[in-house]
Amino acid sequence: MGLRFYNTLTRQEEDFLPLRPGEVRLYTCGPTVYDYAHIGNFRTYLWEDLLRRHLEHRGFRVIQVMNLTDVDDKTIANAREAGLALEEYTRRYIDAFFEDLDALGIERAEQYPRATAHIPEMVRLVLRLREKGHLYESRGSLYFKIDTFPAYGRLAHVDPGTRAGHARIDADEYEKDDPRDFAVWKMRKDGEPYWDTELGAGRPGWHLECSAMSMKYLGETFDIHTGGVDNIFPHHENEIAQSEAATGTTFVRYWMHAAHLIVDGEKMSKSRGNVHTVRDLRQRGFDSRALRYLLLSVHYRKPLNFTFEGLAQSQAALSRLDDLAFRLEREDRPAGGHPELRTAVEAARAGMLEALDADLNTAGALGHLFDLVREAHSALDASRAGREDLKAVRETLALFEAIFGIRLGQHGILEAEIEALIKRRVEARASRDFAQADRIRDDLAQRGIVLEDTPQGVRWKRKGS
RNA sequence: GGCGGCGUAGCCAAGCGGUAAGGCAGAGGUCUGCAAAACCUCGAUGCAUCGGUUCGAUUCCGAUCGCCGCCUCCA
Numbered sequence: 001m002g003l004r005f006y007n008t009l010t011r012q013e014e015d016f017l018p019l020r021p022g023e024v025r026l027y028t029c030g031p032t033v034y035d036y037a038h039i040g041n042f043r044t045y046l047w048e049d050l051l052r053r054h055l056e057h058r059g060f061r062v063i064q065v066m067n068l069t070d071v072d073d074k075t076i077a078n079a080r081e082a083g084l085a086l087e088e089y090t091r092r093y094i095d096a097f098f099e100d101l102d103a104l105g106i107e108r109a110e111q112y113p114r115a116t117a118h119i120p121e122m123v124r125l126v127l128r129l130r131e132k133g134h135l136y137e138s139r140g141s142l143y144f145k146i147d148t149f150p151a152y153g154r155l156a157h158v159d160p161g162t163r164a165g166h167a168r169i170d171a172d173e174y175e176k177d178d179p180r181d182f183a184v185w186k187m188r189k190d191g192e193p194y195w196d197t198e199l200g201a202g203r204p205g206w207h208l209e210c211s212a213m214s215m216k217y218l219g220e221t222f223d224i225h226t227g228g229v230d231n232i233f234p235h236h237e238n239e240i241a242q243s244e245a246a247t248g249t250t251f252v253r254y255w256m257h258a259a260h261l262i263v264d265g266e267k268m269s270k271s272r273g274n275v276h277t278v279r280d281l282r283q284r285g286f287d288s289r290a291l292r293y294l295l296l297s298v299h300y301r302k303p304l305n306f307t308f309e310g311l312a313q314s315q316a317a318l319s320r321l322d323d324l325a326f327r328l329e330r331e332d333r334p335a336g337g338h339p340e341l342r343t344a345v346e347a348a349r350a351g352m353l354e355a356l357d358a359d360l361n362t363a364g365a366l367g368h369l370f371d372l373v374r375e376a377h378s379a380l381d382a383s384r385a386g387r388e389d390l391k392a393v394r395e396t397l398a399l400f401e402a403i404f405g406i407r408l409g410q411h412g413i414l415e416a417e418i419e420a421l422i423k424r425r426v427e428a429r430a431s432r433d434f435a436q437a438d439r440i441r442d443d444l445a446q447r448g449i450v451l452e453d454t455p456q457g458v459r460w461k462r463k464g465s
Numbered sequence: 466g467g468c469g470g471c472g473u474a475g476c477c478a479a480g481c482g483g484u485a486a487g488g489c490a491g492a493g494g495u496c497u498g499c500a501a502a503a504c505c506u507c508g509a510u511g512c513a514u515c516g517g518u519u520c521g522a523u524u525c526c527g528a529u530c531g532c533c534g535c536c537u538c539c540a
Contacts, residue, residue, distance in 0.1 A: 011469095029540070037540085044540040072538055157468060158536075182538090206538040228540030229470080235538075259470070260534065267533075297488085298478070303471060303533060313477060313489040320488080323502060351486095355479085363479045367487035377503050381496090434498055441500080452501045459502085 003058065005224075006301060006359050008232060008255040009155055013359055016254065018223045023061045026052065027214040027252075028109065029227035029235070030066035033093035034074040036277045037100060039295065039306060040261040040268050044228050046292060047258050047300040047360070049106045051226070053403045054356050064109035065217045068094055071116050072206055076192055086193050087116070100278040103288045105405045111217050115209040122204045122212040123197045126184050128246040138176065140187030140200060146180050149241045155255060156233035182238050184208050207238040211251075215243060225252040229259055258300045264307055276306070289406050290315040296362050296404060317366075318406070321397070322461070324373050325409035327380065328394050330456050336386035341379040345392040348372035349399065356403065369400055410461050418449060425451070426458055 003016040018024045028048045031037050037045075048064075055062050069075070070090040079089035094114075101108070115122075126142060129135050134148045146152050183205040188194035194201045214222065220243070227236065236255065243251040260267075263274040282288055294314035298304040351368030355361040376393045379385040401408055414422075425440040441451050448463045 031540080032538080041540045047540095069538090074538080156535085226540095230535060230539055233468085233535060258540065260540070262533065265532080269539095294477090301470080302478090305477090305533095307476090309489090310477060316490085317477095317488050320502095327503085361479075363477095363487075365479095367479060370487050374504085378505095381504055429498080432498075438499075450501070453497075453499095454502075461502095 003357050004359055005254055005256060008257050018060065019221065019253065023063065024055050024224065025218040025222035026062055026064045027218055027222060027225045028064060028066045029210065029231055030068050031097055032069040032072055032074060033090045033097060034078045035093060036096055036279065038268060039276045039278065042100065042104060042278060043261040043295045043304060044258040045106060046104060046295045048226050049405060050296055050362065050403065051360060052107060053405060054360065057403055063218065065111040065113065065214060066109045067210055067213050068112055068114045069209065070114045071193060071203060103278055103282060104292050113213045113217065115204065118209065118213050119195045119197065119204065121216050122208045123199055125208065125212045125246055126199055129184065129242065132245065134245045135184065136177065141183050142185040142199060143176055143181045144184050144242060146178055149245050152241050153237065155240055156237045158233065182207060182234065184242065207235055207242060211239050211243040220247045221250050222252060224254045224256060226256045229257045232257055259303045261304045261306055265305055286311060287315060290318055292406055293318050297366060299363055300360060320373060321408050322410065324376060325397055326459060328390055329409055330459065331380065331390065333385050333387050333390055337388040338379065338384045338386055341375060341385050341389040342392060344372055344375035345396055349396050352399065372396060418444065422451065422458060422460060
């Protein structure tokens with residue numbers, strides 16, 4: 001069975017078949033660069049990275065685009081408050097964003113278009129819409145008229161016949177014919193950045209950038225568009241309206257959305273003081289691999305409750321994988337293979353991939369992986385493993401590393417001083433001077449180096465946070 | 466008010482019609498100079514509650530309770 005994804009549009013899991021065989025065109029809604037992205041944002045980006053990696057592993061060429069929203073109400077307001085030009089201000093957070101992506105081991109997308117660099121494309125899209133009669137002007141701004149697009153509401157399942165709930169009427173909305181109509185072009189305001197265009201002086205509406213940039217890089221119809229659930233309405237609904245009204249064809253074939261992350265059971269918010277950023281957690285000494293593991297280990301469509309206990313549990317789980325990887329690096333066995341271990345490897349491998357094929361069931365995949373961890377240790381302990389088996393187990397761990405984007409095992413170099421201490425301890429043990437050996441072990445433990453004496457010799461690892 | 470999601474052992478979390486994966490923590494044991502790691506054994510007659518459908522439901526349907534979210538340019 002092939003890939004299956006849950007499509008928000010149909011509210012069903014569907015077989016995934018890309019438009020062009022062997023190629024997936026993917027648009028992932030990116031950050032608004034007015035502040036550091038928090039771990040909730042990264043839950044979504046990490047899941048998208050997993051999606052990308054799994055598609056790649058399944059042999060697809062992935063063309064991913066992630067936008068950077070560098071002009072909107074918040075970026076403008078914050079830049080002004082900081083006394084910086086918009087571009088100068090957003091540059092800082094764009095740089096920080098990429099640092100965080102690297103820290104979390106997120107693969108780079110093919111394109112990271114910035115909104116401010118695509119004003120002409122957006123203007124062209126607006127002109128098309130105006131030509132087709134989907135827009136009206138009010139006080140210099142241009143609005144999309146919902147009534148002209150009958151399919152409006154299909155994604156979010158809002159009834160086009162009724163008003164969308166009790167949306168509060170703010171000052172802006174007095175200018176609209178219908179409160180659900182949305183701005184595609186906002187007239188210039190004093191003190192705000194603007195562009196002189198055929199549409200007049202002003203700036204683009206938020207939804208516009210994603211339509212214009214996704215279609216520019218991926219075509220008028222592309223395969224997958226992702227984001228957080230909060231984007232379903234109105235952002236993605238409006239994108240569909242704008243794009244399809246302009247092109248007359250299907251905009252996106254599969255819509256996928258990640259559920260939110262909460263912290264200690266509560267919504268993350270500045271006022272609650274429970275907003276965590278990647279840099280904060282790293283500064284506090286947490287392994288970013290453990291964070292990645294935690295955020296990936298819960299199915300993306302389920303709410304994830306972030307706690308420090310959960311982070312510690314992820315760190316512990318990861319240690320277990322590290323330990324096996326470490327053991328496999330060190331051990332060798334006679335050539336050959338044993339059917340039981342080979343069967344376990346195959347079961348784990350197939351189980352992992354099947355789970356991931358089924359709408360990216362990461363928790364299910366991890367279950368299969370840990371089954372193998374136990375089988376592999378057992379086989380090694382009982383000498384029921386040959387060189388070929390070890391290779392097969394290593395390959396399965398490598399599969400995990402590639403798709404989950406987490407490197408396993410002990411990597412790093414010890415300082416000469418620590419290396420010397422380990423050597424002295426080995427000698428002390430050889431001469432049965434256990435008091436000295438324990439002293440050295442305790443000393444190293446203080447420095448975060450844990451020693452284990454194994455039949456294959458001493459092994460060390462850095463203590464996890 | 467409208468729309469949506471979630472509720473499985475102490476904690477995290479799969480499964481979603483055929484009799485409850487996996488991880489963490491904990492207990493006992495094997496191994497070890499002692500540890501650590503690893504391995505073995507132990508945990509829900511039970512999947513929020515109450516009804517219904519079914520030969521059979523954690524899985525489907527209905528109601529109720531609790532939590533989270535969107536409807537405000539929040540991933």
